[in-house]
Amino acid sequence: MLLADNIVHFSRVLRTAGLQVGPDRVLAAIAAIEAVGLDRRDDVRAALSAVMLDRHEQKDIFDAAFDAFWREPRLLEQLMAALLPRTSDPREHVRPPRADRLAEALAAPRHASPPPAPAPAQDDDEVEKLFSFSERERLQRADFESMTAAEYDLARGLAQRLPPPVEPVLRRRHVRATQGRIDLRRTMLAMARHPWTLDPVFTRPERAVPPIVVLLDISGSMDRYARLFLHYVHGLMRRHVRVHVFTFGTRLTNITRCLRNRDPDVALKLAEEQVQDWKGGTRIASSLDEFNRRWARRVLGANAAVLLVTDGLDRDDGGQLGEAAARLRREAHRIVWLNPLLRFDGFEPRAAGVRALLPQVDRFLPVHNLASLADLGRALRAPAMNPSTLLH
Numbered sequence: 538m539l540l541a542d543n544i545v546h547f548s549r550v551l552r553t554a555g556l557q558v559g560p561d562r563v564l565a566a567i568a569a570i571e572a573v574g575l576d577r578r579d580d581v582r583a584a585l586s587a588v589m590l591d592r593h594e595q596k597d598i599f600d601a602a603f604d605a606f607w608r609e610p611r612l613l614e615q616l617m618a619a620l621l622p623r624t625s626d627p628r629e630h631v632r633p634p635r636a637d638r639l640a641e642a643l644a645a646p647r648h649a650s651p652p653p654a655p656a657p658a659q660d661d662d663e664v665e666k667l668f669s670f671s672e673r674e675r676l677q678r679a680d681f682e683s684m685t686a687a688e689y690d691l692a693r694g695l696a697q698r699l700p701p702p703v704e705p706v707l708r709r710r711h712v713r714a715t716q717g718r719i720d721l722r723r724t725m726l727a728m729a730r731h732p733w734t735l736d737p738v739f740t741r742p743e744r745a746v747p748p749i750v751v752l753l754d755i756s757g758s759m760d761r762y763a764r765l766f767l768h769y770v771h772g773l774m775r776r777h778v779r780v781h782v783f784t785f786g787t788r789l790t791n792i793t794r795c796l797r798n799r800d801p802d803v804a805l806k807l808a809e810e811q812v813q814d815w816k817g818g819t820r821i822a823s824s825l826d827e828f829n830r831r832w833a834r835r836v837l838g839a840n841a842a843v844l845l846v847t848d849g850l851d852r853d854d855g856g857q858l859g860e861a862a863a864r865l866r867r868e869a870h871r872i873v874w875l876n877p878l879l880r881f882d883g884f885e886p887r888a889a890g891v892r893a894l895l896p897q898v899d900r901f902l903p904v905h906n907l908a909s910l911a912d913l914g915r916a917l918r919a920p921a922m923n924p925s926t927l928l929h
Contacts, residue, residue, distance in 0.1 A: 540567070540570065541567050544563060544566050544567055544570065544585075545563055547585075547602070547603075548562065548563045548566070548589070550602055551589065551598070551599065551602055554598050554602060556589070556590070556595055556598060556599070557591075558589055562588055562589050565588040565589075566584070566585050566588050566589055569584035569585065569587065569588050570584055570585070572584070582600075582603055585599075585603070586599055586603075592799065594798060594799045594800055594803070597803070598800075679692075679906055679907075681761045681762050681765050681877075681905060681906060689761075689765070692765060692907055693765060693768045693801075694768075695907055696765055696766075696768045696769040696772065696907065696910060697768050697769065697771060697772030697775070697801060698772055699769060699772065699907075699910050699911050699913075701746055701749075701773055701776070701778050701914065702749070702842075702844070702873075702913040702914045703746060703747055703749065703842055703914065707742045707743070707744055708742060708743045708744070708745055709742070710742070710743045711740040711741060711742055711743060712740060712741065712742075712743045713738065713739070713740055714739045714740055714741040715739060716739050716741075717739045717740055717741035718739065718740055718741065719737050719738070719739060719740075720738045720739065720740045723738040724736070724737050724738045746778050746779070747779075747839060747840045747841060747842060747870070748779040748780070748781065748836070748837075748838070748839055748840075748841040748842075749773070749778065749779070749780045749781070749841065749842055749844060750780075750781045750783070750836050750837060750841050750842070750843045750844070750869070751766075751770055751780060751781070751782045751783065751843075751844045751846065752783050752785060752824075752825070752828065752843060752844070752845045752846065752847075753766060753767070753770075753782065753783065753784045753785070753846045753847075754784075754785060754786070754819060754821070754846055754847035754848065755784045755785070755786050755812065755814070755815050755816070755817075756786045756816065756817060756818060756819040756850075757816045757817065757818075758819075758848055758850065759846075759847065759848060759877070760815075760816050762846070762877050762904065762905065763784070763846070764805070766846055766875075766904065766910075767782075767796070767805055767808065768801055768805070769910055770782055770796060771796050771801050771804055771805075774796055774797060775799065780793070780796075781793050781832075781836040782796055783828060783832070784808075784812050784815075785814075785819075785820070785821070785824035785825075785828075786812075786814035786815065786816075786817045786818060786819060786820070786824075787814045787817050787818050787819075787820050788813070788814050788820075788824065788827075789824045789827045789828055789831075790811060790812050790813070790814075791832070792807075792808040792811055792812065795807035795808040795811055796808060818852050819847070819850055819851055819852050820851065820852055821847060821849070821851040821858055821861075821890055821894075822851060822857040822858035822861050823857075825858070825861035825862060825864075825865055826857065826861045826864075828865070829861060829864045829865055829868065833864075833865065833868040833869075834868070837868050837869050837870070840870040841869065841870055842869070842870055842871045842872075842873060843865065843869040843871070843872045843873065844873050844875060845872060845873065845874045845875065845894075845898065846875045846876075846904060847874075847875075847876065848876055848877060848878050849874075849876060849878070849886075849888055849890040849891035849894055850888055850890055850891075851888075851889070851890030851893075858889075858890055858893040858894065859893035859894075859896070859897070862893065862894050862897035862898075863897050865897070866897045866898075871899045871900075872897065872898045872899050872900075873898065873899060873900040873902065874894060874895075874898040874900065874901050874902070875902055875903070875904035875913075876891075876901065876902075876903065876904065877903065877904055877905040879901070879902065879903035879905075880903050880905040880906075880909075900916070902916050
């Protein structure tokens with residue numbers, strides 16, 4: 538009975554750390570341990586991982602949790618002591634990509650801490666419910682730059698579950714449906730196999746979210762906004778939205794592959810290792826020019842929309858920003874500029890970079906809190922306004 542209780546406890550640790558471990562896997566884990574025995578620690582690890590994991594990306598957190606939870610090497614002789622969780626032993630080696638999340642999973646619950654984030658939402662109605670709790674009313678409107686560490690962590694989880702900023706569009710490709718237009722070819726092929734049966738096959742135009750290309754400013758003034766926006770983008774990619782992500786400060790970096798990792802902590806860790814100019818200066822003109830030359834024709838097909846996330850404070854000299862932005866406008870279906878400086882009521886486009894970009898964008902919207910991210914899709918569906926009118 539002790540073995541079963543501790544396996545249940547271990548499964549709760551994994552579930553708190555983000556793995557989907559249900560009662561069926563707990564029962565399978567108990568049966569697996571009974572089959573392999575407790576003579577060898579490696580056998581126990583292999584048996585539990587075989588029945589509790591279903592993706593390769595989950596192995597890191599499982600190994601870290603196993604090493605921290607089953608702390609004694611002689612598992613059979615010291616089973617009573619070994620099956621106790623431990624969180625603060627300085628000799629324990631836990632893999633760095635999951636250290637913070639694993640520590641929270643192994644730690645005892647603290648009643649004074651903020652309430653945990655709710656279950657992932659699937660549609661706009663459920664997203665609205667995320668903001669219905671009184672303790673999160675202020676968090677919805679709080680600026681990312683002024684949030685405490687605890688509020689910022691909660692905001693990261695909420696940002697990942699916000700809906701896509703663009704709606705699905707009809708494509709020329711048709712898919713099978715229960716009603717719609719009759720597919721004569723497939724209908725005739727079916728009648729050839731069963732000539733005495735008429736079973737019409739219907740098709741309808743496929744609906745798909747158009748690709749999104751994100752150009753994200755990671756300079757020092759944009760640091761907090763950029764990091765949380767990456768969590769928002771990672772959530773879009775988890776919902777199978779086709780997204781290409783590029784960061785720019787003093788150079789352009791493609792981090793799309795990094796963000797494809799299912800775990801947000803690992804994905805952002807990989808992105809940080811690849812980006813060399815985080816929290817540096819800003820050279821928007823040269824970055825846009827490099828994107829136009831190397832990447833525009835590769836990623837801007839199928840009516841792709843460009844989300845340009847920057848405050849527009851460019852350090853490039855020579856006045857090339859307007860030319861690079863004009864070329865990007867010719868390549869992209871739509872350019873939406875998201876600027877955290879729009880949170881100020883008295884914002885005026887006085888900077889040279891802002892004045893060069895404004896005539897070339899289709900939308901000019903704020904992005905400084907969760908409410909602005911949640912309203913992004915609604916704002917893009919509203920009637921368009923020419924941002925260049927702000928220049929007058």
